[in-house]
Amino acid sequence: MLVRWIWNWLFNQTWYGLPKGARWGLSALFAGYFVWLFFLPDLHPMPTDTSIRGHSHIDRPVHNFWINGRWGGNLDPYGGGGTVCCQSISGDTAEMVWVYGRTVEEFERGDEPERHHVTLPMPKRTREDRYLHVHFLPNHEVKLGWSSNLVSPYAHLPKRQDVARYQEQ
Secondary structure (H helix, E strand, O other): HHHHHHHHHHHHHOOOOOOOOHHHHHHHHHHHHHOOOOOOOOHHOOOOEEEEEEEOOOOEEEEEEEEOEEEEEEOOOEEEEEEEEEEOOOOOOEEEEEEEEEOOHHHHHHHOEEEEEEEEEEEOOOOOOOEEEEEEEEOEEEEEEEEEOOOOOOOOOOOHHHHHHHHHO
């Protein structure tokens, strides 16, 4: 009860202490903000937050990968990884860095992990796109694509491209 009284007193002192023109101006400003927020979404800035989803079409695990310095997770051979949420990715290019996993023999020999780096053009993004799909293909090739859901724009690619090539021949 006391907190409510203090809040009401502070609000009344602040609000009614303003000149009438300032109160009208602030009211118009708040009303304009809510109209912009709810009824004019196309005027909002393009979102930069995204979730990164990896897809592997190769026979090696991807130990880690990064897009513009943002971690994307790890992937099993011929599999998909989880979705890494709440990343901020923007720009016209994508700096891709990935590290392949090592076999037990490579680890025991002390071989360094195989690391790759490539710069790709960032695909076009629409306002609804929230997921950046990263596909690792044979010969150290990477494809990027945006989508508004977990279905990749490259979902038509076979999981094992080496098998698909033999089936075509």
